Amino acid sequence: MAMVEAAPGQPRISNPRGLPLQSAFRTNPADNFTGYRSFKAGSFEFTRDEYFAHIRWPNGQHTMPVDAFLRALMRDVAWGFFYGTVNFDGVFGTTNYYGEVEMFAGAMNESFKAAKRDYIERFKSDQLMRIFKEMIGDWTNQGYDPFAAPMETGVPWGTKNGDNDPAVTRQRVTAKRMVGLPGDTPRRTDANGFPVNRMFADVPQDEPEVEVEPGFEHEVSAFNLFAYLSRSDVTWNPSVCSVVRESLFCPTSEEFILPVEHGNDRCEWFLQLSDELIWKIRDGSTGRDTATIVCRAGDICCMPSDIRHTGYSTKRSMLLVWENGSPRIPDLIREGKAPTVAVQF
Amino acid sequence: MTQYTTEFGALANYRKGGVMPITDEPRRFVFSNIFEVAAKSRPWERVVVGKNFEYTIEVSRTEGTSPWYTAAHDEFVLCMDGAVEVHLIKLDDPDAHVDPESEGAHVIDATMPEGRKMGRIRLRRGHMAMLPVGAAYRLVNDAAPGVVIYQSILGPVSVEKWAEICQH
Numbered sequence: 418m419a420m421v422e423a424a425p426g427q428p429r430i431s432n433p434r435g436l437p438l439q440s441a442f443r444t445n446p447a448d449n450f451t452g453y454r455s456f457k458a459g460s461f462e463f464t465r466d467e468y469f470a471h472i473r474w475p476n477g478q479h480t481m482p483v484d485a486f487l488r489a490l491m492r493d494v495a496w497g498f499f500y501g502t503v504n505f506d507g508v509f510g511t512t513n514y515y516g517e518v519e520m521f522a523g524a525m526n527e528s529f530k531a532a533k534r535d536y537i538e539r540f541k542s543d544q545l546m547r548i549f550k551e552m553i554g555d556w557t558n559q560g561y562d563p564f565a566a567p568m569e570t571g572v573p574w575g576t577k578n579g580d581n582d583p584a585v586t587r588q589r590v591t592a593k594r595m596v597g598l599p600g601d602t603p604r605r606t607d608a609n610g611f612p613v614n615r616m617f618a619d620v621p622q623d624e625p626e627v628e629v630e631p632g633f634e635h636e637v638s639a640f641n642l643f644a645y646l647s648r649s650d651v652t653w654n655p656s657v658c659s660v661v662r663e664s665l666f667c668p669t670s671e672e673f674i675l676p677v678e679h680g681n682d683r684c685e686w687f688l689q690l691s692d693e694l695i696w697k698i699r700d701g702s703t704g705r706d707t708a709t710i711v712c713r714a715g716d717i718c719c720m721p722s723d724i725r726h727t728g729y730s731t732k733r734s735m736l737l738v739w740e741n742g743s744p745r746i747p748d749l750i751r752e753g754k755a756p757t758v759a760v761q762f
Numbered sequence: 763m764t765q766y767t768t769e770f771g772a773l774a775n776y777r778k779g780g781v782m783p784i785t786d787e788p789r790r791f792v793f794s795n796i797f798e799v800a801a802k803s804r805p806w807e808r809v810v811v812g813k814n815f816e817y818t819i820e821v822s823r824t825e826g827t828s829p830w831y832t833a834a835h836d837e838f839v840l841c842m843d844g845a846v847e848v849h850l851i852k853l854d855d856p857d858a859h860v861d862p863e864s865e866g867a868h869v870i871d872a873t874m875p876e877g878r879k880m881g882r883i884r885l886r887r888g889h890m891a892m893l894p895v896g897a898a899y900r901l902v903n904d905a906a907p908g909v910v911i912y913q914s915i916l917g918p919v920s921v922e923k924w925a926e927i928c929q930h
Contacts, residue, residue: 615763624889625889628883633852633881636850637894647768659892661838666913686819688796693779698786708785709781711780713776713778718794719792741817762792
Protein backbone atom coordinates (compact mmCIF):
# COMPACT_ATOMS: atom_id res chain seq x y z
CA MET A 418 0.00 0.00 0.00
CA ALA A 419 2.17 2.79 1.19
CA MET A 420 5.41 1.75 -0.41
CA VAL A 421 7.69 4.59 -1.34
CA GLU A 422 9.32 4.44 -4.73
CA ALA A 423 12.63 2.63 -4.80
CA ALA A 424 15.14 5.12 -3.47
CA PRO A 425 18.68 5.57 -4.73
CA GLY A 426 21.05 3.64 -2.56
CA GLN A 427 18.46 0.97 -1.80
CA PRO A 428 20.18 -1.55 0.47
CA ARG A 429 21.34 -4.92 -0.72
CA ILE A 430 18.74 -7.66 -1.03
CA SER A 431 18.58 -10.19 1.75
CA ASN A 432 18.33 -13.92 1.17
CA PRO A 433 18.13 -15.19 4.74
CA ARG A 434 17.40 -18.80 3.80
CA GLY A 435 20.05 -19.08 1.10
CA LEU A 436 17.47 -20.11 -1.46
CA PRO A 437 18.23 -20.29 -5.20
CA LEU A 438 16.40 -17.83 -7.44
CA GLN A 439 13.55 -19.37 -9.41
CA SER A 440 13.23 -18.20 -12.98
CA ALA A 441 10.72 -20.61 -14.53
CA PHE A 442 7.30 -19.08 -15.20
CA ARG A 443 4.50 -20.38 -17.36
CA THR A 444 1.03 -19.24 -18.34
CA ASN A 445 -1.08 -22.10 -19.65
CA PRO A 446 -3.91 -21.84 -22.17
CA ALA A 447 -7.45 -21.40 -20.88
CA ASP A 448 -9.09 -24.52 -19.51
CA ASN A 449 -11.72 -25.90 -21.87
CA PHE A 450 -14.37 -26.06 -19.16
CA THR A 451 -13.71 -23.16 -16.77
CA GLY A 452 -12.18 -20.78 -19.31
CA TYR A 453 -9.48 -19.71 -16.86
CA ARG A 454 -5.76 -19.87 -17.50
CA SER A 455 -3.50 -21.65 -15.04
CA PHE A 456 -0.12 -20.35 -13.97
CA LYS A 457 3.18 -21.68 -12.77
CA ALA A 458 5.90 -19.77 -10.88
CA GLY A 459 8.87 -21.93 -9.92
CA SER A 460 7.26 -25.08 -8.55
CA PHE A 461 4.04 -23.37 -7.46
CA GLU A 462 1.02 -24.03 -9.67
CA PHE A 463 -2.16 -21.93 -9.58
CA THR A 464 -5.55 -22.94 -10.99
CA ARG A 465 -9.04 -21.58 -10.39
CA ASP A 466 -12.49 -23.04 -10.92
CA GLU A 467 -15.98 -21.70 -10.29
CA TYR A 468 -15.49 -21.31 -6.53
CA PHE A 469 -11.88 -21.89 -5.54
CA ALA A 470 -8.25 -21.03 -6.16
CA HIS A 471 -6.01 -24.10 -5.91
CA ILE A 472 -2.30 -23.84 -5.16
CA ARG A 473 -0.01 -26.83 -5.56
CA TRP A 474 3.66 -27.27 -4.75
CA PRO A 475 5.92 -30.32 -4.71
CA ASN A 476 4.83 -31.70 -1.37
CA GLY A 477 1.39 -30.24 -0.86
CA GLN A 478 -1.62 -28.31 -2.01
CA HIS A 479 -3.96 -25.67 -0.65
CA THR A 480 -7.39 -24.37 -1.56
CA MET A 481 -8.87 -20.92 -0.90
CA PRO A 482 -12.30 -19.48 -1.74
CA VAL A 483 -11.60 -17.53 -4.90
CA ASP A 484 -13.12 -14.29 -3.55
CA ALA A 485 -10.68 -14.28 -0.62
CA PHE A 486 -7.79 -15.26 -2.89
CA LEU A 487 -8.52 -12.49 -5.41
CA ARG A 488 -8.91 -9.81 -2.72
CA ALA A 489 -5.57 -10.84 -1.20
CA LEU A 490 -3.82 -11.15 -4.57
CA MET A 491 -5.12 -7.70 -5.53
CA ARG A 492 -3.51 -6.12 -2.46
CA ASP A 493 -0.23 -7.97 -2.93
CA VAL A 494 -0.11 -6.70 -6.52
CA ALA A 495 -1.22 -3.15 -5.72
CA TRP A 496 1.16 -2.83 -2.81
CA GLY A 497 4.20 -4.23 -4.64
CA PHE A 498 4.43 -7.11 -2.11
CA PHE A 499 4.17 -4.48 0.62
CA TYR A 500 6.29 -4.38 3.77
CA GLY A 501 7.24 -7.76 5.22
CA THR A 502 4.86 -10.69 4.90
CA VAL A 503 1.48 -10.75 3.19
CA ASN A 504 -0.39 -13.85 4.40
CA PHE A 505 -3.23 -14.58 1.99
CA ASP A 506 -4.53 -16.83 4.78
CA GLY A 507 -2.93 -19.09 7.38
CA VAL A 508 -1.04 -21.10 4.76
CA PHE A 509 -0.08 -19.20 1.62
CA GLY A 510 1.70 -15.87 1.22
CA THR A 511 4.69 -13.78 0.21
CA THR A 512 7.54 -12.07 2.05
CA ASN A 513 9.11 -8.98 0.56
CA TYR A 514 12.87 -8.52 0.44
CA TYR A 515 12.61 -5.35 -1.65
CA GLY A 516 13.81 -6.49 -5.05
CA GLU A 517 13.23 -10.16 -4.37
CA VAL A 518 10.33 -11.96 -2.81
CA GLU A 519 9.75 -15.32 -1.18
CA MET A 520 6.55 -17.19 -1.94
CA PHE A 521 5.63 -19.74 0.69
CA ALA A 522 3.17 -22.41 1.73
CA GLY A 523 2.99 -23.19 5.43
CA ALA A 524 6.08 -21.18 6.36
CA MET A 525 4.05 -19.03 8.78
CA ASN A 526 1.93 -21.95 10.01
CA GLU A 527 2.78 -23.81 13.19
CA SER A 528 1.45 -27.18 12.00
CA PHE A 529 3.15 -27.12 8.62
CA LYS A 530 6.47 -26.14 10.18
CA ALA A 531 6.30 -28.73 12.95
CA ALA A 532 5.65 -31.41 10.35
CA LYS A 533 8.36 -29.95 8.09
CA ARG A 534 5.76 -29.57 5.35
CA ASP A 535 6.45 -25.88 4.78
CA TYR A 536 7.74 -24.88 1.36
CA ILE A 537 9.41 -21.67 0.17
CA GLU A 538 10.78 -20.42 -3.14
CA ARG A 539 12.62 -17.20 -4.00
CA PHE A 540 11.89 -14.95 -7.00
CA LYS A 541 12.87 -11.66 -8.54
CA SER A 542 10.06 -9.32 -7.54
CA ASP A 543 9.39 -7.98 -11.02
CA GLN A 544 9.17 -11.48 -12.48
CA LEU A 545 6.75 -12.80 -9.87
CA MET A 546 4.75 -9.57 -10.07
CA ARG A 547 4.33 -10.07 -13.82
CA ILE A 548 2.65 -13.45 -13.36
CA PHE A 549 0.58 -12.21 -10.39
CA LYS A 550 -0.74 -9.39 -12.59
CA GLU A 551 -1.61 -11.85 -15.34
CA MET A 552 -3.41 -13.99 -12.79
CA ILE A 553 -5.49 -11.18 -11.26
CA GLY A 554 -6.37 -9.99 -14.77
CA ASP A 555 -7.44 -13.40 -16.05
CA TRP A 556 -9.24 -14.60 -12.92
CA THR A 557 -11.28 -11.42 -12.31
CA ASN A 558 -14.60 -11.54 -14.12
CA GLN A 559 -16.61 -8.69 -15.55
CA GLY A 560 -18.50 -6.86 -12.81
CA TYR A 561 -16.29 -8.04 -9.95
CA ASP A 562 -13.90 -5.61 -8.27
CA PRO A 563 -11.53 -7.20 -5.73
CA PHE A 564 -10.83 -3.74 -4.24
CA ALA A 565 -14.50 -3.07 -3.48
CA ALA A 566 -16.52 -3.91 -0.39
CA PRO A 567 -18.62 -7.05 -1.00
CA MET A 568 -21.90 -5.09 -1.00
CA GLU A 569 -20.57 -2.74 -3.67
CA THR A 570 -19.50 -5.18 -6.34
CA GLY A 571 -20.60 -8.22 -8.30
CA VAL A 572 -19.56 -11.78 -7.56
CA PRO A 573 -16.37 -13.59 -8.57
CA TRP A 574 -17.97 -17.00 -8.92
CA GLY A 575 -18.51 -19.12 -12.00
CA THR A 576 -16.71 -19.86 -15.18
CA LYS A 577 -14.79 -17.20 -17.09
CA ASN A 578 -17.02 -14.26 -17.92
CA GLY A 579 -15.20 -11.25 -19.32
CA ASP A 580 -12.76 -9.21 -17.29
CA ASN A 581 -12.46 -5.98 -15.29
CA ASP A 582 -9.09 -4.53 -16.22
CA PRO A 583 -9.88 -0.94 -15.12
CA ALA A 584 -10.51 -2.24 -11.58
CA VAL A 585 -7.47 -4.48 -11.26
CA THR A 586 -4.99 -2.06 -12.85
CA ARG A 587 -5.75 0.95 -10.66
CA GLN A 588 -2.66 2.96 -9.83
CA ARG A 589 -2.15 3.58 -6.14
CA VAL A 590 -2.19 7.20 -5.08
CA THR A 591 1.12 8.52 -3.82
CA ALA A 592 1.25 12.22 -3.10
CA LYS A 593 4.76 13.60 -3.34
CA ARG A 594 4.16 16.31 -0.71
CA MET A 595 0.43 16.73 -0.03
CA VAL A 596 -2.83 16.06 -1.83
CA GLY A 597 -4.15 19.17 -3.55
CA LEU A 598 -0.86 21.03 -4.01
CA PRO A 599 -0.30 22.31 -7.54
CA GLY A 600 1.21 19.46 -9.57
CA ASP A 601 0.59 16.87 -6.86
CA THR A 602 -2.19 14.30 -6.44
CA PRO A 603 -5.55 16.00 -7.07
CA ARG A 604 -8.50 16.09 -4.70
CA ARG A 605 -11.35 13.69 -5.37
CA THR A 606 -14.54 15.15 -6.81
CA ASP A 607 -17.71 14.04 -8.59
CA ALA A 608 -16.23 15.53 -11.74
CA ASN A 609 -13.09 13.39 -11.67
CA GLY A 610 -15.01 10.20 -10.96
CA PHE A 611 -15.06 9.93 -7.17
CA PRO A 612 -18.60 10.29 -5.78
CA VAL A 613 -19.17 10.19 -2.04
CA ASN A 614 -19.53 6.63 -0.77
CA ARG A 615 -22.98 5.61 0.45
CA MET A 616 -21.71 5.07 4.01
CA PHE A 617 -20.12 8.53 4.13
CA ALA A 618 -23.07 10.52 2.79
CA ASP A 619 -23.13 12.56 6.01
CA VAL A 620 -19.45 13.60 5.85
CA PRO A 621 -19.16 17.39 5.30
CA GLN A 622 -17.65 18.25 1.94
CA ASP A 623 -16.63 21.82 2.78
CA GLU A 624 -13.09 22.85 1.91
CA PRO A 625 -10.77 24.94 4.10
CA GLU A 626 -10.79 28.70 3.56
CA VAL A 627 -7.36 29.53 2.19
CA GLU A 628 -6.18 33.12 1.80
CA VAL A 629 -2.90 33.21 -0.10
CA GLU A 630 -0.63 36.19 -0.58
CA PRO A 631 0.71 36.48 -4.13
CA GLY A 632 3.72 34.28 -4.75
CA PHE A 633 2.90 31.66 -2.14
CA GLU A 634 0.33 29.64 -4.07
CA HIS A 635 2.57 26.53 -4.02
CA GLU A 636 3.07 26.65 -0.26
CA VAL A 637 -0.16 27.84 1.34
CA SER A 638 -2.44 24.90 0.82
CA ALA A 639 -5.01 22.79 2.62
CA PHE A 640 -7.69 20.26 1.75
CA ASN A 641 -10.51 18.33 3.38
CA LEU A 642 -8.95 14.95 4.14
CA PHE A 643 -12.18 13.47 5.50
CA ALA A 644 -14.05 14.48 2.33
CA TYR A 645 -11.20 12.99 0.29
CA LEU A 646 -11.53 9.70 2.17
CA SER A 647 -15.32 9.72 1.90
CA ARG A 648 -14.84 9.56 -1.85
CA SER A 649 -12.44 6.63 -1.96
CA ASP A 650 -13.65 3.98 -4.40
CA VAL A 651 -11.58 1.21 -2.81
CA THR A 652 -11.24 -0.41 0.59
CA TRP A 653 -8.12 -1.48 2.50
CA ASN A 654 -5.86 0.34 0.08
CA PRO A 655 -4.00 3.18 1.81
CA SER A 656 -2.69 6.02 -0.32
CA VAL A 657 0.04 8.48 0.54
CA CYS A 658 -1.54 11.86 1.30
CA SER A 659 1.23 13.81 3.04
CA VAL A 660 4.97 13.30 3.36
CA VAL A 661 7.53 14.47 5.93
CA ARG A 662 10.76 13.03 4.58
CA GLU A 663 10.14 9.25 4.99
CA SER A 664 7.09 9.66 7.23
CA LEU A 665 4.07 8.75 5.14
CA PHE A 666 0.48 9.48 6.14
CA CYS A 667 -1.46 6.82 4.26
CA PRO A 668 -5.15 7.15 5.12
CA THR A 669 -7.69 4.73 3.74
CA SER A 670 -11.32 3.72 4.01
CA GLU A 671 -12.09 0.28 5.45
CA GLU A 672 -15.16 -1.90 5.10
CA PHE A 673 -15.61 -5.64 5.69
CA ILE A 674 -12.30 -7.51 6.22
CA LEU A 675 -8.66 -6.63 5.58
CA PRO A 676 -8.12 -9.28 2.90
CA VAL A 677 -4.71 -10.35 4.18
CA GLU A 678 -3.03 -11.07 7.48
CA HIS A 679 -0.22 -8.57 7.33
CA GLY A 680 3.00 -9.48 9.08
CA ASN A 681 4.88 -6.22 8.81
CA ASP A 682 8.66 -6.30 9.13
CA ARG A 683 8.56 -2.91 10.90
CA CYS A 684 6.32 -1.17 13.40
CA GLU A 685 3.16 0.22 11.83
CA TRP A 686 0.85 2.80 13.39
CA PHE A 687 -2.91 3.08 13.06
CA LEU A 688 -4.94 6.17 14.00
CA GLN A 689 -8.66 5.54 13.74
CA LEU A 690 -10.18 8.67 12.24
CA SER A 691 -13.81 7.61 12.33
CA ASP A 692 -16.16 4.83 13.42
CA GLU A 693 -14.85 1.49 14.66
CA LEU A 694 -12.35 -1.10 13.50
CA ILE A 695 -11.53 -4.38 15.26
CA TRP A 696 -8.03 -5.76 14.86
CA LYS A 697 -7.32 -9.46 15.27
CA ILE A 698 -3.71 -9.94 16.36
CA ARG A 699 -1.84 -13.18 15.85
CA ASP A 700 1.73 -14.25 16.44
CA GLY A 701 3.75 -13.43 13.34
CA SER A 702 5.42 -16.78 12.93
CA THR A 703 2.90 -19.27 14.33
CA GLY A 704 -0.46 -17.62 13.68
CA ARG A 705 -1.64 -18.16 17.25
CA ASP A 706 -4.20 -15.60 18.48
CA THR A 707 -2.58 -13.15 20.89
CA ALA A 708 -4.92 -10.13 21.23
CA THR A 709 -7.93 -8.23 19.96
CA ILE A 710 -7.87 -4.45 19.67
CA VAL A 711 -10.99 -2.32 19.36
CA CYS A 712 -10.21 1.05 17.81
CA ARG A 713 -12.76 3.86 17.79
CA ALA A 714 -12.47 7.42 16.52
CA GLY A 715 -9.38 9.00 18.05
CA ASP A 716 -7.74 5.76 19.15
CA ILE A 717 -4.14 5.27 18.09
CA CYS A 718 -2.00 2.17 18.41
CA CYS A 719 1.06 0.53 16.92
CA MET A 720 1.46 -2.98 15.58
CA PRO A 721 4.74 -4.54 16.78
CA SER A 722 6.91 -6.03 14.05
CA ASP A 723 6.61 -9.60 15.37
CA ILE A 724 2.84 -9.98 14.92
CA ARG A 725 0.41 -10.35 12.04
CA HIS A 726 -2.90 -8.53 11.95
CA THR A 727 -6.14 -8.44 10.11
CA GLY A 728 -9.06 -6.07 10.62
CA TYR A 729 -12.86 -5.92 10.56
CA SER A 730 -14.98 -2.85 9.92
CA THR A 731 -18.77 -3.15 9.52
CA LYS A 732 -19.57 0.53 9.01
CA ARG A 733 -17.10 1.91 6.48
CA SER A 734 -14.49 3.72 8.54
CA MET A 735 -11.57 6.06 8.00
CA LEU A 736 -8.17 4.84 9.13
CA LEU A 737 -4.85 6.66 9.06
CA VAL A 738 -2.11 4.14 8.37
CA TRP A 739 1.23 5.68 9.23
CA GLU A 740 4.34 4.17 7.68
CA ASN A 741 8.05 4.87 7.86
CA GLY A 742 9.30 4.26 4.33
CA SER A 743 12.97 4.67 5.15
CA PRO A 744 15.22 2.53 2.93
CA ARG A 745 17.50 2.09 5.99
CA ILE A 746 14.96 -0.11 7.70
CA PRO A 747 15.55 -3.39 5.81
CA ASP A 748 19.22 -3.19 6.82
CA LEU A 749 18.28 -2.44 10.41
CA ILE A 750 15.89 -5.40 10.39
CA ARG A 751 18.59 -7.65 8.97
CA GLU A 752 21.06 -6.50 11.62
CA GLY A 753 18.50 -6.91 14.40
CA LYS A 754 18.61 -3.17 15.14
CA ALA A 755 15.03 -2.33 14.19
CA PRO A 756 12.78 -2.17 17.23
CA THR A 757 10.10 -4.83 17.60
CA VAL A 758 7.96 -2.41 19.59
CA ALA A 759 7.79 1.27 18.62
CA VAL A 760 7.95 2.74 22.11
CA GLN A 761 9.24 1.33 25.39
CA PHE A 762 7.80 2.87 28.53
CA MET B 763 -31.71 3.07 1.34
CA THR B 764 -29.98 2.61 4.68
CA GLN B 765 -28.87 5.85 6.35
CA TYR B 766 -25.44 5.59 7.92
CA THR B 767 -24.02 7.88 10.59
CA THR B 768 -20.30 8.49 10.57
CA GLU B 769 -18.88 8.74 14.07
CA PHE B 770 -16.02 11.15 14.56
CA GLY B 771 -14.49 11.85 17.93
CA ALA B 772 -14.40 15.12 19.85
CA LEU B 773 -12.98 16.46 23.08
CA ALA B 774 -16.43 16.36 24.61
CA ASN B 775 -17.55 13.14 22.99
CA TYR B 776 -15.34 10.15 22.30
CA ARG B 777 -15.66 6.42 22.97
CA LYS B 778 -12.29 4.91 23.67
CA GLY B 779 -11.62 1.30 22.66
CA GLY B 780 -8.73 -0.76 23.95
CA VAL B 781 -6.45 -3.76 23.76
CA MET B 782 -7.95 -7.05 24.94
CA PRO B 783 -4.98 -9.33 25.48
CA ILE B 784 -4.97 -13.09 25.11
CA THR B 785 -1.27 -13.78 25.54
CA ASP B 786 0.20 -10.44 24.43
CA GLU B 787 0.89 -7.37 26.56
CA PRO B 788 -1.24 -4.24 25.95
CA ARG B 789 1.72 -1.90 26.44
CA ARG B 790 3.39 -3.32 23.30
CA PHE B 791 0.61 -1.72 21.22
CA VAL B 792 1.21 1.82 22.60
CA PHE B 793 -2.55 2.40 22.70
CA SER B 794 -4.01 5.79 23.57
CA ASN B 795 -6.79 8.14 22.45
CA ILE B 796 -5.94 11.55 21.05
CA PHE B 797 -9.02 13.26 22.52
CA GLU B 798 -8.30 11.91 25.97
CA VAL B 799 -4.66 12.98 25.67
CA ALA B 800 -5.64 16.47 24.51
CA ALA B 801 -8.20 16.82 27.28
CA LYS B 802 -5.58 16.07 29.91
CA SER B 803 -2.81 18.24 28.46
CA ARG B 804 -2.08 21.95 28.59
CA PRO B 805 -3.26 24.05 25.64
CA TRP B 806 -0.82 23.76 22.73
CA GLU B 807 1.32 21.18 24.50
CA ARG B 808 2.51 18.91 21.68
CA VAL B 809 2.15 15.43 23.12
CA VAL B 810 3.66 12.61 21.10
CA VAL B 811 1.04 9.89 20.56
CA GLY B 812 2.88 8.13 17.73
CA LYS B 813 6.62 7.66 17.26
CA ASN B 814 8.32 5.80 14.44
CA PHE B 815 12.08 6.18 14.77
CA GLU B 816 12.49 9.99 14.65
CA TYR B 817 9.06 10.67 13.18
CA THR B 818 6.07 11.66 15.28
CA ILE B 819 2.37 12.21 15.44
CA GLU B 820 1.77 14.92 18.04
CA VAL B 821 -1.57 16.03 19.45
CA SER B 822 -2.51 19.45 20.84
CA ARG B 823 -5.56 20.96 22.43
CA THR B 824 -6.31 24.16 20.54
CA GLU B 825 -7.26 26.90 22.96
CA GLY B 826 -6.38 30.55 22.41
CA THR B 827 -3.24 31.37 20.43
CA SER B 828 -0.27 29.04 20.05
CA PRO B 829 3.37 30.12 20.07
CA TRP B 830 5.00 30.75 16.70
CA TYR B 831 6.72 27.60 15.47
CA THR B 832 9.10 26.78 12.67
CA ALA B 833 10.92 23.65 11.48
CA ALA B 834 13.71 22.77 9.07
CA HIS B 835 11.32 20.49 7.18
CA ASP B 836 7.66 20.41 6.17
CA GLU B 837 5.09 19.55 8.79
CA PHE B 838 1.35 19.00 8.42
CA VAL B 839 -1.57 19.75 10.72
CA LEU B 840 -4.92 17.95 10.70
CA CYS B 841 -7.88 19.41 12.57
CA MET B 842 -9.67 16.63 14.48
CA ASP B 843 -12.18 18.69 16.46
CA GLY B 844 -13.40 22.27 16.38
CA ALA B 845 -11.95 24.95 14.12
CA VAL B 846 -8.55 26.59 14.02
CA GLU B 847 -6.88 29.31 12.00
CA VAL B 848 -3.32 28.86 10.72
CA HIS B 849 -1.17 31.96 10.17
CA LEU B 850 1.90 31.61 7.97
CA ILE B 851 4.91 33.92 7.58
CA LYS B 852 7.83 33.38 5.21
CA LEU B 853 10.83 33.94 7.47
CA ASP B 854 13.42 36.43 6.27
CA ASP B 855 16.16 34.30 7.80
CA PRO B 856 14.92 30.81 8.71
CA ASP B 857 18.40 29.64 9.75
CA ALA B 858 18.46 32.32 12.44
CA HIS B 859 15.54 30.55 14.11
CA VAL B 860 16.26 26.90 13.46
CA ASP B 861 19.39 24.97 12.52
CA PRO B 862 18.73 23.67 8.98
CA GLU B 863 20.01 20.25 10.12
CA SER B 864 17.67 20.14 13.10
CA GLU B 865 14.45 18.20 13.41
CA GLY B 866 11.04 18.88 14.83
CA ALA B 867 9.18 22.07 15.59
CA HIS B 868 10.95 24.92 17.39
CA VAL B 869 9.30 27.82 19.19
CA ILE B 870 10.10 31.29 17.91
CA ASP B 871 10.27 33.65 20.82
CA ALA B 872 8.73 36.68 19.13
CA THR B 873 5.36 38.37 18.98
CA MET B 874 5.62 38.60 15.20
CA PRO B 875 8.56 36.95 13.41
CA GLU B 876 10.39 38.93 10.75
CA GLY B 877 9.16 38.00 7.32
CA ARG B 878 6.46 38.27 4.68
CA LYS B 879 2.90 37.20 5.28
CA MET B 880 2.16 34.09 3.24
CA GLY B 881 -1.50 33.75 4.06
CA ARG B 882 -3.89 32.17 6.48
CA ILE B 883 -6.04 29.07 6.47
CA ARG B 884 -9.21 28.30 8.39
CA LEU B 885 -9.48 24.61 9.20
CA ARG B 886 -12.47 22.69 10.46
CA ARG B 887 -12.74 19.04 11.37
CA GLY B 888 -11.05 16.83 8.81
CA HIS B 889 -9.10 19.61 7.13
CA MET B 890 -5.34 19.22 6.65
CA ALA B 891 -2.86 22.02 5.96
CA MET B 892 0.79 22.08 5.04
CA LEU B 893 3.20 23.90 7.36
CA PRO B 894 5.97 24.47 4.83
CA VAL B 895 9.69 24.49 5.53
CA GLY B 896 11.03 28.01 5.86
CA ALA B 897 7.80 29.36 7.27
CA ALA B 898 6.75 30.35 10.76
CA TYR B 899 3.27 29.34 11.79
CA ARG B 900 0.89 29.78 14.66
CA LEU B 901 -2.58 28.42 15.34
CA VAL B 902 -5.46 30.45 16.71
CA ASN B 903 -8.72 29.22 18.18
CA ASP B 904 -10.85 31.70 20.10
CA ALA B 905 -13.89 29.43 20.17
CA ALA B 906 -14.43 26.25 22.19
CA PRO B 907 -11.28 24.14 22.61
CA GLY B 908 -10.54 21.72 19.80
CA VAL B 909 -7.90 19.19 18.81
CA VAL B 910 -5.25 19.01 16.10
CA ILE B 911 -2.61 16.47 15.26
CA TYR B 912 0.74 17.23 13.66
CA GLN B 913 2.77 15.05 11.31
CA SER B 914 6.28 15.99 12.37
CA ILE B 915 9.64 14.85 13.73
CA LEU B 916 10.67 14.57 17.35
CA GLY B 917 12.02 17.95 18.43
CA PRO B 918 12.40 20.38 21.30
CA VAL B 919 8.68 21.01 21.76
CA SER B 920 7.65 17.35 21.53
CA VAL B 921 6.41 16.03 24.88
CA GLU B 922 6.67 12.31 25.61
CA LYS B 923 4.66 10.93 28.51
CA TRP B 924 3.87 7.43 27.32
CA ALA B 925 3.26 5.80 30.69
CA GLU B 926 0.71 8.49 31.45
CA ILE B 927 -1.27 8.23 28.22
CA CYS B 928 -1.01 4.58 27.14
CA GLN B 929 -2.84 1.45 28.19
CA HIS B 930 -0.55 -0.87 30.10
